[in-house]
Amino acid sequence: MALFLAVTPFVVGAALGNAWLRVLDFALLYIMLALGLNIVVGFAGLLDLGYIAFYAVGAYTYALLASPHFGLHWPAWAILPIGALVAGIFGVLLGAPTLRLRGDYLAIVTLGFGEIIRIFMNNLNAPINITNGPKGIARIDPISIGGHSLSKSIDVFGITVPGLTLYYYLFLVLTVLIVIVGIRLQNSRIGRAWVAIREDEVAAKACGIDTRNVKLLAFAMGASFGGVAGGLFAGFQEFVSPESFGLMESIMVLCMVVLGGMGHIPGVILGGLLLAVLPEAFRHGAVPMQNWAFGKVLIDPENLRMLLFGLALILVMLYKPAGLWPEKQHRLEMRK
Amino acid sequence: MDIFLQQIVNGLTLGSIYALVALGYTMVYGILGLINFAHGEVVMVGAMVALMVMKALAASGLPAPIIFLIALFAAAIACMALGFTIERIAYRPLRNAPRLAPLITAIGVSIVLQQMAMIIWGRSYHSVPQLLPSENHEFFGAQITELQVIILIVAALTMAGLMLLVNRTRLGRAMRATAENPAIAGLMGVDANRIIAMTFLIGSALGALAGVLVSANYGIAHHHMGFILGLKAFTAAVLGGIGNLGGAMVGGVLLGLIEALGAGYIGDLTGGILGSHYQDVFAFFVLIVVLVFRPSGLMGEKVSERA
Numbered sequence: 001m002a003l004f005l006a007v008t009p010f011v012v013g014a015a016l017g018n019a020w021l022r023v024l025d026f027a028l029l030y031i032m033l034a035l036g037l038n039i040v041v042g043f044a045g046l047l048d049l050g051y052i053a054f055y056a057v058g059a060y061t062y063a064l065l066a067s068p069h070f071g072l073h074w075p076a077w078a079i080l081p082i083g084a085l086v087a088g089i090f091g092v093l094l095g096a097p098t099l100r101l102r103g104d105y106l107a108i109v110t111l112g113f114g115e116i117i118r119i120f121m122n123n124l125n126a127p128i129n130i131t132n133g134p135k136g137i138a139r140i141d142p143i144s145i146g147g148h149s150l151s152k153s154i155d156v157f158g159i160t161v162p163g164l165t166l167y168y169y170l171f172l173v174l175t176v177l178i179v180i181v182g183i184r185l186q187n188s189r190i191g192r193a194w195v196a197i198r199e200d201e202v203a204a205k206a207c208g209i210d211t212r213n214v215k216l217l218a219f220a221m222g223a224s225f226g227g228v229a230g231g232l233f234a235g236f237q238e239f240v241s242p243e244s245f246g247l248m249e250s251i252m253v254l255c256m257v258v259l260g261g262m263g264h265i266p267g268v269i270l271g272g273l274l275l276a277v278l279p280e281a282f283r284h285g286a287v288p289m290q291n292w293a294f295g296k297v298l299i300d301p302e303n304l305r306m307l308l309f310g311l312a313l314i315l316v317m318l319y320k321p322a323g324l325w326p327e328k329q330h331r332l333e334m335r336k
Numbered sequence: 337m338d339i340f341l342q343q344i345v346n347g348l349t350l351g352s353i354y355a356l357v358a359l360g361y362t363m364v365y366g367i368l369g370l371i372n373f374a375h376g377e378v379v380m381v382g383a384m385v386a387l388m389v390m391k392a393l394a395a396s397g398l399p400a401p402i403i404f405l406i407a408l409f410a411a412a413i414a415c416m417a418l419g420f421t422i423e424r425i426a427y428r429p430l431r432n433a434p435r436l437a438p439l440i441t442a443i444g445v446s447i448v449l450q451q452m453a454m455i456i457w458g459r460s461y462h463s464v465p466q467l468l469p470s471e472n473h474e475f476f477g478a479q480i481t482e483l484q485v486i487i488l489i490v491a492a493l494t495m496a497g498l499m500l501l502v503n504r505t506r507l508g509r510a511m512r513a514t515a516e517n518p519a520i521a522g523l524m525g526v527d528a529n530r531i532i533a534m535t536f537l538i539g540s541a542l543g544a545l546a547g548v549l550v551s552a553n554y555g556i557a558h559h560h561m562g563f564i565l566g567l568k569a570f571t572a573a574v575l576g577g578i579g580n581l582g583g584a585m586v587g588g589v590l591l592g593l594i595e596a597l598g599a600g601y602i603g604d605l606t607g608g609i610l611g612s613h614y615q616d617v618f619a620f621f622v623l624i625v626v627l628v629f630r631p632s633g634l635m636g637e638k639v640s641e642r643a
Contacts, residue, residue: 098627116617300455303455310446
């Protein structure tokens with residue numbers, strides 16, 4: 001498994017080119033996001049439709065502290081924890097007023113929260129220019145390890161390793177870290193408290209669980225994972241703008257969690273991987289396929305990609321309502 | 337004073353359209369407990385179909401209001417068929433599935449409809465022909481168009497009709513019974529499947545009306561209009577207390593007023609720091625504040641926590 005993961009970027013890079021290496025990097029970012037959201041939605045059962053806001057907070061934290069915009073150039077290793085912390089604080093800020101809300105009321109408030117964050121990012125260029133508005137922040141410092149910037153390729157034993165591959169390894173390490181934290185959390189006292197709240201909040205309270213703090217913790221943990229992913233995104237992309245953090249992105253991450261199998265970490269990883277990679281495959285395959293079948297391009301590949309994405313969501317849910325790879329225990333509960 | 341009155345009129349017009357869309361959300365939610373994410377897209381399809389019919393009939397020489405009515409009728413039929421199909425394909429098989437599954441299919445349907453609309457009608461904005469009288473009238477210093485008056489009257493009449501339907505007719509009683517408890521309603525001889533289908537038909541027809549009115553009001557229609565309209569209307573439904581018809585109407589009108597007044601005054605209130613582009617923040621902020629103090633919306637029933 002480890003060997004497979006280590007070799008993947010070379011195979012992909014050699015066989016399919018750098019564009020696909022990029023897709024792979026993004027897939028890892030999305031998996032991190034999906035794992036973070038899984039804590040909130042999957043474990044604690046709190047439907048969050050504005051999750052991308054925390055990704056945005058992490059990304060902007062990185063962008064502001066490591067770009068010419070304010071003239072600050074802090075190292076990535078200082079910023080990423082700060083980003084996680086700031087995002088976590090935002091998570092509590094969102095969680096605190098919404099503790100009493102249930103189900104779909106919570107969904108709309110989180111959705112509104114996500115929109116509020118995005119609108120502020122879009123407009124905080126006046127009267128004081130903080131976020132540079134819709135233009136976004138450019139020329140962000142790439143992440144560097146030991147003085148070597150990950151955006152440049154490196155020679156190891158005569159093999160040139162491109163920057164995209166270096167990012168792949170960094171993201172992979174962090175994803176594995178998040179998976180381990182996730183699994184440990186799931187099997188901990190807190191994790192069981194989350195599941196208890198998801199299944200029955202009143203009963204959980206009666207069993208002596210401090211539902212308020214435990215819920216807030218879920219929001220904060222989920223948010224800080226999102227914040228880390230956001231910081232990585234900013235360093236990787238070297239550019240952030242509010243456009244990357246729309247409602248559609250939140251929905252995309254939610255779809256990964258639900259499609260894969262809520263609350264089941266392997267399922268969520270599968271969901272993230274599929275939804276990040278397959279649409280790209282369609283996009284690349286759409287033009288040659290149509291040329292081959294009809295002799296011309298009938299449907300714009302971007303349209304086709306989203307169309308198939310929508311259809312896939314419907315079909316998977318119709319045939320596997322609990323997700324592609326659901327948790328066993330969860331599956332039993334849902335059947336009754 | 338005249339700005340205030342102007343914004344009140346604009347807000348009421350916008351709000352009554354929100355209310356019409358919000359009714360579609362809230363009716364479905366009341367019966368199925370499901371956020372019908374695709375409803376905004378149904379509204380968009382209504383506007384686009386009406387536009388197509390208007391363009392096709394433009395050369396026919398029929399008087400403008402007649403063309404408008406035919407277009408509205410066509411849009412309503414198309415949307416009802418669409419709503420019915422969506423319920424059959426995407427929601428009915430999942431009635432007993434985990435709660436989030438129908439939400440995801442709803443999102444899927446919404447994406448599919450939006451992409452189909454983009455393929456059929458293109459990416460550009462379409463201008464909608466002026467078929468209804470739209471002359472300006474001075475009214476205590478505010479400008480009111482005849483179109484705005486028509487929208488207000490039509491919306492008010494439609495909502496009154498819906499209230500009558502739900503509260504006074506046999507069908508309405510069956511709908512309320514199904515919303516209360518589908519299993520027991522079934523025992524009393526109510527065909528839940530039929531009632532749910534009827535709910536989707538009525539909601540979609542209201543959505544078609546809202547789509548036609550909103551595109552007539554702004555003079556444009558495009559494939560993306562359903563998204564933000566649906567979002568606002570859903571916010572309105574939650575603001576009023578989702579599942580509650582009166583709440584959707586109050587919430588819609590209130591949200592329209594908040595937005596219009598917010599956009600008009602937010603700059604003055606904050607000394608020019610926040611401009612009118614913060615109007616959406618304003619709407620969501622009010623929503624959050626309302627829900628903090630009344631967790632089930634303005635007119636929602638107080639639901640006790642239950643297992």
